[in-house]
Amino acid sequence: MTNFWDEDGDFDYEAHHEAGQRDQAVETAARIGYPGMADAFYYFGLQGKPDATFTPELLTALDTWQVQLKKIEAAPADEEIKDLQRQTEEATNAILTKIDSAT
Secondary structure, eight states: OOOOBOTTSOBOHHHHHHHHHHHHHHHHHHHTTOGGGHHHHHHTTOTTOOGGGOOHHHHHHHHHHHHHHHHHHHOOSHHHHHHHHHHHHHHHHHHHHHHHHHO
């Protein structure tokens, strides 16, 4: 169990809230059959959304976004990282557009 008390003995409400949001993202990802996308769901605030939100197009875009992030983490050269970051930003914008158009 996570301890949400800081070194001063104060309860860290922000950490508690964030942990709850992450748990919801994990639950949502498992519910719709994409447990590996929990981090993406959390990042884009999709935790707790109805199943209809997760269209094939959105799931494909989220998968592309996650792959780009993994490539950035593994990229050895600065120029390659910049290119991958640009591609990830484009994927992020496309995902946000899909989310906005669905609501």
